[in-house]
Amino acid sequence: QKEVEQDPGPLSVPEGAIVxxxxxxxxxxxxxxxxxxxxxxxxxxLLMYTYSSGNKEDGRFTAQVDKSSKYISxxxxxxxxxxxxxxxxxxxxxxxxxxxxxxxGTLLAVQP
Amino acid sequence: GAVVSQxxxxxxxKSGTSVKIECRSLDFQATTMFWYRQFPKQxxxxxxxxxxxxxxxxxxxxxxxxxxxxxxxxxxxxxTVTSAHPEDxxxxxxxxxxxxxxxxxxxxxxxxxx
Numbered sequence: 001q002k003e004v005e006q007d008p009g010p011l012s013v014p015e016g017a018i019v020x021x022x023x024x025x026x027x028x029x030x031x032x033x034x035x036x037x038x039x040x041x042x043x044x045x046l047l048m049y050t051y052s053s054g055n056k057e058d059g060r061f062t063a064q065v066d067k068s069s070k071y072i073s074x075x076x077x078x079x080x081x082x083x084x085x086x087x088x089x090x091x092x093x094x095x096x097x098x099x100x101x102x103x104x105g106t107l108l109a110v111q112p
Numbered sequence: 113g114a115v116v117s118q119x120x121x122x123x124x125x126k127s128g129t130s131v132k133i134e135c136r137s138l139d140f141q142a143t144t145m146f147w148y149r150q151f152p153k154q155x156x157x158x159x160x161x162x163x164x165x166x167x168x169x170x171x172x173x174x175x176x177x178x179x180x181x182x183x184x185x186x187x188x189x190x191x192t193v194t195s196a197h198p199e200d201x202x203x204x205x206x207x208x209x210x211x212x213x214x215x216x217x218x219x220x221x222x223x224x225x226x
Contacts, residue, residue: 034215043118043205043217044156088155090215099146100207100215104155 003027006089006103015112019076023089023103026070030091030101033065035074038086038105047087048074079110115139116208118218125196125225133191133221135206141186142208146215147179150203162189196225 006023013019021035031052036044048063050056050072056063062075072091076083086105092098115138125131135145143164148156160181161169168181178200180192189208193200205220 036217041203041220041222043116043220046214046216049214099158099161102155 001026003101004089004091004103007106008104010107010109012109012111013079015079015081015110017079017110019079019083019108019110021074021076021087021089021106021108023072023091024070025072025091025101027093027101028067028070029093031094032092033063033072034090034100035061035063036088036090037083038088040085044088079108081110081112084109116142116206116216116218118206118221120221121219122222123224125223127197127225128195130192130194131196131223133193133204133206133223135189135191135208135218137187137208137216140208142189143186144209145183145189146207147181147189147191148205148207150205150220156205159191193223196223198225201225 004025033050035048037047038044050063050065053065053067060077064073086107088105089103090100092100117136117138119134123131145162147159149159150156158171159174162181162183164183164186170176178194183189201224203220203222207215207217209215
């Protein structure tokens with residue numbers, strides 16, 4: 001079993017839809033959770049960063065962490081064609097030298 | 113947000129030669145940088161952790177003599193692919209940690225070995 005599981009998609013939605021992206025993990029020691037957006041042939045861009053359980057909102061993006069269920073989510077409201085990209089969840093135990101454990105990424109296509 | 117810069121963004125080299133890729137943290141000091149490799153339609157594969165002033169820590173299966181990593185300063189880490197072969201052609205990405213766990217990635221470097 002992988003440490004982090006993520007549905008690879010592809011996920012196709014119409015413009016304006018609410019998108020839900022999810023990851024599950026097995027290591028209860030993970031405390032820091034991140035979502036990255038990666039456009040084709042580019043490096044990943046940090047979207048959201050959350051510590052421990054709870055919600056965090058930034059514009060159209062909301063990140064949720066449920067440590068009791070080992071489940072994290074990223075919600076995108078009013079999705080736009082420019083949101084079409086691969087979304088990667090990532091997490092680690094803490095500390096600057098701790099390496100990130102990534103999900104496989106979900107490919108999202110927002111249709112105009 | 114913090115910026116991590118990679119150079120070159122694209123490089124083509126002949127088989128058997130060496131090529132160097134630079135990773136710079138532009139507005140912060142990074143004691144730790146990470147180097148990844150990414151194959152088409154796959155997630156990032158961690159190659160090594162680069163620590164300023166000390167030897168890099170390589171992941172299992174990564175040849176340290178082939179992928180030389182140097183982290184000479186708090187803002188610069190380099191990856192040198194030695195004696196490159198066509199199978200080394202890939203997308204190489206670095207990342208740097210900023211104030212704890214906020215980790216930013218560079219734009220990536222496309223290496224093509226011909």
